[in-house]
Amino acid sequence: MFIKQTIICLLLLPAFLICGGQQKQTVEMNKIKLLFSIDGEGRPEYEVFFQDKQVVQPSRLGFVLQEDSAFYRDFELVGTERATFDQTWQPVWGETKNIRNHYNEMTIHLRRKANPSLLLDLVFRVFEDGVGFRYRFPKQANLTYFVVKNELTQFNMTGDHNTFWIPGDYDTNEYSYTLSKLSAVDNKELVEKSTDIAVRVAPDPYAVQTPLMMKTANGVYINVHEAALLNYPAMQLHVDRATYSLSSSLVPDAVGNKAYLHAPFSTPWRTIIISDKATDILASKTVLNLNEPSKIQNTSWIKPMKFVGVWWEMQIGKSTWSYSDFADSTDAQGRPIPNNRHGATTANVKRYIDFAAKNGIRGVLVEGWNTGWEDWFGKWKEDVFDFVTPYPDFDINEVMSYAKSKGVSIIMHNETSGSATNYERRLDTAFRFMKEHGYNSVKTGYVGKIIPRGEHHDGQWMINHYTRVAEKGAQYQVMIDVHEPMRPTGLQRTYPNWMASEAARGNEYNGFSVGNAPSHETILPFTRLMGGPMDYTPGIFKIQGYSNVPGRQVHSTLAKQLALYVTLYSPLQMAADLIENYETHMDAFRFIKDVPVDWDDTKIINAEPGEYLTIARKEKNKNNWFAGAITNENKRTATIPLSFLDKGKKYTATVYADAPNADWKNNPEAYTISSQTVTSETVLSIPLAAGGGAAISIMAPDGK
Template identity: 25%
Template sequence: MKLSNRNGWKLIPALLLLFTAQGVTAQQYELNSKDEQTRIRIQVNDRITWSVSKYGQVVLPEVVIGMTVNGTVLDEDPEVTSRRESETAESFEAVLPVKSRIIENDYRELQLKFANDFELHFRAYDHGVAYRFTTSRSGNIEVDSETLEISFPAGTTSYFPQEESMYSHYERSYLFKGIDTIRTGEFASLPILFNTKDDLRILFSEADVFDYPHLFLAGSGSKTLHAQFPKGVAATKPDPSSADRNVIITEEEPFIAATEGTRTFPWRFFVITNDDADLIRQNMVMQLSRPQILEETDWIQPGKIAWDWWNANNVFGVDFKSGLDTRTYKYYIDFASEYGLEYLILDEGWTKSTTEILECNPDLDVKELIRYGREKGVSLILWCLWKPLDDNMEEILDTYAGWGAKGVKVDFMQRADQYMVNSYTEIAKACADRKMLVDFHGAFKPAGLRSAYPNVISYEGVRGNEHNKWADYITPEHNVTLPFTRMAVGPMDYTPGAMHNAQEINFSVSFGRPMSLGTRAHQVAMYVVYESPLQMLCDTPSAYMQDEKTARFISGIPTVWDETKVLHAKVAEYVAVARRQGDDWYIGGMNNWDERSLEIDLSFLPAGTYEMTIFQDGINANTYAEDYRIESRTVNRSDQLSMDLAKGGGWTAVLRRK
């Protein structure tokens, strides 16, 4: 099969069936996946509804969709004027492969054209379904509202990232809740994972979200959830308690989006499977999002990054007083260089103030640090707040690029309305013009931007390690829920690498000297299990250098992957994956608080002999979480191993072909 570079989204010359548009009078349409296991049935009567069956079972009994544009309800008494069906098989290569270098995109599509200047597109994949609206109106339009009502089978439960407001960092715990217990007024950001009483998993999210707000799902105290969207923002004022980063929305528009009249709208998709591993294998956001816009991408380099903020610059064993100053950051650069880390981030505190971000604080010389880093082979990424960047983007990015910074970490966006979605795009484009990377923090989920602009190297939008500084809810159970929920829609800047680890009975909250729940090996395994082309080492360089074995092991793990195999997967309980870069394989496993052993079958390996180095829980890790051991052995594809996991444990192996 020939590959597309996806810069132009060329179809592969594989099987392609196309039925030309024709008048249709029937009010019921069907679309099946290629494996014939997934069936979409669409009903067009006085409204538009559809349902999904999988493996012969009704999985989504009824989904109601609609849109109101310029005061006109598009789906009111809809009339289908033509239909078109197609079958597509294509592949493209990812610039930053977080899961696999080659992404297959095989599906069947049904396009229904309606009399009211709109279309509905449905896609059926072997592992899921998707739909979107398109409109073909002259000039600009206002989208007043969009309807999505999803009815689930009785007894369906959810992993529900419940929000208190749509003004949010989107860093939530996944609450296990029955659908009918989600009350009116309760809502969640995406993605959301559902489980039917027949043990089918349904992951819901969206893709190709451009010039449009993100979708939230709200409860009704019944088996039906419905969409809600942030309105357009008409006016804001600074929040007196934190004027540098927070705003108060004082006026909203009557619409959710003011946009072009001829356009495609976001895809909404459902991954449907009886195998938890499919939630990790699938790549729906990339499959459904628009093609790459950037022509040159060789300058986009993944890597690992030393981070200062989580560890509060607590370096020790040195002959200088640490702080937000040039000397301390040269120490970070020396560490990064010694351990082969590609980047250092200067987080909050490097600028004159959080709003005066064109100047350094008096104790720090960023130009000197960039020069010193270049000498040592370490590039710098600069943190900044979104609000001052939005106010003066061109000058700020010109200045940072002129200094030689390789990227920005933009923080505290906290919104998902149309203006903010467009701001992400503007930042991505402006940084790409200057050959700079972007890491979004205080951010909503990935939803297609990194497909068009692969310099968007990672997103936060996850309740990650930083929360250990002030809370005790970043548990191993939470950590093994994330691969099936938040990570299922794109790269996740969880910021692993805590070197102060504790079992539940020994854990305490400390903002200045944080620790993690679970074992040291649990943290190490995140470097294989969690997907992020920019993977941080969150702890102080002094702690890593004090335990050189752990630091060397972590620093040798790549951040992008040619291939991924899911070996074991059960939501909120355990996960084990094998990933390949070149000829080398890496295996990572994590579990919840339940001690267990998982069998690892190495038959996925190509023929040959491999030297395997294993980083695993020590014999006393159940009581002393920092206990670990490293061992090496020779293996081949006929071998089977036991992955023994302590409570909140982990297991990581590096396999190099001999």
């Protein structure tokens, strides 16, 4: 929905600066300025300034094409266009009701002097908080179908910045974050020791993944990512540890090529978000704004929701996804022999349906309902799942009828075991099955090495696969939550049914591995979530004692698990723990019942990556607010001014906080609940335990 839009003004071939023999052109907005130039060898370059101080040094642009191995030099400027754009639009769902899309744009038209001459456009957009730029290959006689061997985009930093990074892995984003100087980036040891990740392919020890979060010595925050990743491989960054230069490193295909394209074609946007305030980085909508509007005309069926489900019990070993222990576990009649630990039984799923209905939770996820789980993990096998055949102890019609009678939706689960070819052959069958049985959402998974063999999770082939699944979901009116994909790039604007992704190290790692450091959730908003919502699966209440492995636990307090519902945004939010653990703490579960998943407004109160974060959000179409504050392994006090509340109005604030003796390691389940009357003049001061947090519901008297 469009609220306000300016008329775009174009100026052709404007005057340009001559500086040191170079043609330099400028586009800027407020504190951000971008300069474009062509050097003496005909190489296009750009540089970026924040408050008139350089944050990106002259950085080269271009490609190595199969058709032209020097498609990065001998360019000449043949034209320039400029435009100003100012629009306010409303997302189908999200963190705010209204989003302003305001930028100044400069399009550079280049021509290679070589024979035959080839054309390339560079499109630069400067926003109030950063820049986005992309390459555009115009329709032209001498370049139709072509192959990208390498993209040569550089981001040359001005110093040895502090950086939050994970390895540039072709197949996973599920690493723990490292904080180091750019000069110290070396992912080899981390990749080798991360044996809890199913598939790891990281051939470059100096490659890192985006979104990449950096902080300069003088307190400027810089975030590098990409937007609108379609029909192109994901961009990783190679770090030159001596010069602090970052260069694009595209994920290759099975034969080493990066992309197969057809002009006209526009690449994804390369994004640089800049501010001297960490809160501004989190408030940025630049990545989202660089995506196209929704391709789905009727979005009335797309509904954010919370859900519970048969999932965590498998992560901690209480039950299994599989019906039998082995694929050949059959009796004399050839029937599978049950292991009596299968989680997705009709009776067990009904328990979750009852709990959801009783507590106003709309959805129930059921994993392990379908045949194939005995023979899938690590096999690199093509035909594992058919996505329609339930196990003998799961009566799909009975479950769906029971859920419907309770007003609860069942969330489908389609694990592909990495065999995307098998899933694509069965997509229509799988989605028709969903519609016939009343499913309105599906969680997909891609654990394992990809088939087609030799392809990677983050390569062009799989990028197109994820898009096809989202489009198929739109065709059948099914919402998508995808696990093990590439990290998001704002495509939830274009495909609003693509509601959430995993694409990072989620809460599940606390269930089966060494877990996540207390700082992990303070880093994720500055990295992974810059591209879009994450299905982190918060809400674990039994912090210790769920595993027989010594020392294994969730690395947070219970109160922090509540706060994550606000600080880690997703329109699909799971209450991930077991029913019995919630029933032990129903007073704390009240916050999960109350907290929305769709918002009219969001305020970033305070933030520092790796340290702390406080966010407040306003409930969609209501006047209630909810806040979350989290910290790393250090104790601190969260100071929360409530100036965002309506002036002159009294609210009731309920604070779910760490108890005075709480500690993520020694006493994680200790919490307090208190209520008080607050106004816009109130400033809350809430102690946070080590690894702790606080969740606050702020209810208007009439709820409006």
